[in-house]
Amino acid sequence: RKEVEQDPGPFNVPEGATVAFNCTYSNSASQSFFWYRQDCRKEPKLLMSVYSSGNEDGRFTAQLNRASQYISLLIRDSKLSDSATYLCVVTDSWGKLQFGAGTQVVVTP
Amino acid sequence: DAGVTQSPTHLIKTRGQHVTLRCSPISGHKSVSWYQQVLGQGPQFIFQYYEKEERGRGNFPDRFSARQFPNYSSELNVNALLLGDSALYLCASSLVGNTEAFFGQGTRLTVV
Numbered sequence: 001r002k003e004v005e006q007d008p009g010p011f012n013v014p015e016g017a018t019v020a021f022n023c024t025y026s027n028s029a030s031q032s033f034f035w036y037r038q039d040c041r042k043e044p045k046l047l048m049s050v051y052s053s054g055n056e057d058g059r060f061t062a063q064l065n066r067a068s069q070y071i072s073l074l075i076r077d078s079k080l081s082d083s084a085t086y087l088c089v090v091t092d093s094w095g096k097l098q099f100g101a102g103t104q105v106v107v108t109p
Numbered sequence: 110d111a112g113v114t115q116s117p118t119h120l121i122k123t124r125g126q127h128v129t130l131r132c133s134p135i136s137g138h139k140s141v142s143w144y145q146q147v148l149g150q151g152p153q154f155i156f157q158y159y160e161k162e163e164r165g166r167g168n169f170p171d172r173f174s175a176r177q178f179p180n181y182s183s184e185l186n187v188n189a190l191l192l193g194d195s196a197l198y199l200c201a202s203s204l205v206g207n208t209e210a211f212f213g214q215g216t217r218l219t220v221v
Contacts, residue, residue, distance in 0.1 A: 003131065004151075020194055043199055043212040044152065087151055095203055096165045097210060099151030 001026055006088050006100035013078045013107050020074040021103045023088030030090040030098075033064050035073050038085045038102065047073075075094070078107045111136070113202050113213035114207045116137055121219045122190050130185045134202030140164075141183040142198040142210065143175055156181055159205070190220045 006023040013019040025033075033050035048055065050062040050071050061074040071088055085102040092098075114133045124129050135140050140159045144152035154167040158177035172188045181202075187194055197217050201210040 032208075041197075041217075043215050046209055046211065049209060091166075094157060094159070094164045095142070095205070095208065095210065096154055096157055096167075097142065097144070097152070098154065098202065099144075101149075101151045 002100075003027060003098045004088055004090055004100040005039075005104045008103060010067070010104040010106050011083075013028055013075075014106060015078060015080060015109055017078050018074065018076050019078060019105060020072060021105075022070050022072045023100045024068075024070045025090045025098070026069070026089075027090065027092070027098075028066075028069060031093050032091040032095075033071050034089040034091075034097075034101075035060075035062055036105065038086040040085075040101075044061075044087055049097060049099055075105070078105075080107050080109065083107045100101055113200055113211055115198075115200050115213035115216050116134070117216060118214060119125075119217045119219075121148060121221060124192060124220055126190050126220075127186065127188050128218060129220075130134055130187075130198050130200075132183045132198075132200030132202075132213060134181050134183070135211060138202035138204055138211075139181055140203045140205055141177055141181065141212075142201045142206045143183070143185045144201065145169075146197045146199060146215075147195075155185065192220050194218065 036044040088100040143155040143156040147150040157165040203210040
């Protein structure tokens with residue numbers, strides 16, 4: 001079983017719509033949680049940290065459910081520029097990043 | 110401030126050769142990690158260094174080695190290259206282990 005699992009998609013989203021997707025993680029001792037965004041053939045870029053209380057950054061909302069060991073990301077009012085692969089990341093106490101394989105989002109006009 | 114810098118950006122090597130990849134972390138960051146990303150997959154953890162000590166090693170063969178220098182820069186070495194080592198090699202730096210990590214642009218290695 002993979003340590004971090006994501007639906008690979010693609011999620012095809014009309015511009016202006018809302019899209020949401022989850023990831024699950026297997027290590028209950030995981031310490032920190034993040035969403036990264038990766039454009040084709042580029043490096044991952046930090047999108048946002050994820051907290052149990054939930055957090056919002058503009059059109060992006062992230063949520064962590066420690067009991068069920070899943071993390072979610074919601075994108076409102078999708079823009080064409082939101083098209084990317086979204087990587088779910090969990091870390092151990094030393095900061096070793098465990099990545100999911102990524103969820104591809106394609107925003108269409 | 111400069112972000113994480115990696116060199117070279119692209120590299121072509123022949124099977125059996127050796128390669129050294131370099132990474133300079135963000136100023137003040139003491140933790141450096143290396144990841145391998147093959148097409149269609151998420152990055153896979155190779156090594157983590159903190160304060161010049163190895164803090165973690167992923168499931169990679171002994172052909173892979175790394176070190177961190179007193180200025181916190183790091184090198185990843187791969188010996189006896191195989192075709193399957195072709196990938197994007199990413200370096201990430203963070204202040205301490207489990208804070209947010211920032212990536213360099215990566216080194217794209219092609220083994221022929």
